[in-house]
Amino acid sequence: RFAASAQSYHTHAETMAELDRVVAAYPKIAKKFSIGKTYEGRDIVGVKISDNVATDEDEPEVFYQANIHARERITNEQALVFIDTLTKEYGTTERITKLVDSREFWIIPILNVDGQIYDMTSDTQAGRMWRKNRQPQATDLNRNYDYKWGCCGGSSGSPSSETYRGSSPESAPETKAVANFIRSRVVGGKQQIKIFLDIHSVAELVLWPFGYTTADTVPGELSADQEAAHRTIGREVARFNRYTPEQSSDLYITDGSSDDWTWGTQGIFSYTFEMGGGSFYPAPSQIEALTQVNRDPLLILAEYADCPYRAINKQD
């Protein structure tokens, strides 16, 4: 756990060491997994957290990813704090114990491994302000998903752009790996993951689909009930982190983004958090405060995983 005075951002190596520490300390409820390799050949690693963690139980699954954008390093800290919370408080905090016993959590602290390393190995205290992956034609991973890819002016076709969508959907190995993993959680024709969260920084927002259109509902893609459930849950969690809750496109139009794909193709109730901190490099002394505001939001999202429609008093 971070001693307040000694707080600093975890490098990739320190992040991997922290995951090893957690799974060694809590082998019954925590297990490492890899979803594949980055462009530069590094494993993209996460932890599964659940009781009987080695068994795939018939429990609603919850998927949280962070650091898809290289410079957004507070998001890795957020994932590590939540992993620490779930494991350390299991067996003592009833709310945590009930969740770990009744859900299967998949948490990937650093999705854009190559980019995070590149951003952190700069010669200044801050980073290189790097965003994308490290392919020669560097891709914005949050524009490379295979749903309405490049449809609507929410990304760029120019490789030099910060929002370059890649040469084709899932052309980035990192996007392909995470999409393949999520697709692999369709068991018996049913997607086991019920809640998805993509953790970003830095705007203090709770966002939900769609990003590709300003329409609140789209026949066959997002019904009034599905929109209402997303919005109600989004507003509820925003009361705790005090971020602004809104539809993703209210911020700006994005196409090929994570939430649009996880909702649009997998039917997973999907959110993006934009954390706070004022810049991509908040002072390390801010890590505790910036991550603690999401303790309840991350628990609340997981608590809806058995029935997100409960938010609008509807059955599945």
Ligand SMILES: CC(C)C[C@H](NS(N)(=O)=O)C(=O)O
């Ligand atoms: C999730 C979308 C709507 C916002 C995000 N903003 S960020 N984190 O790149 O500044 C992005 O542009 O990908």
Ligand SMILES: [Zn+2]
């Ligand atoms: Zn981002």
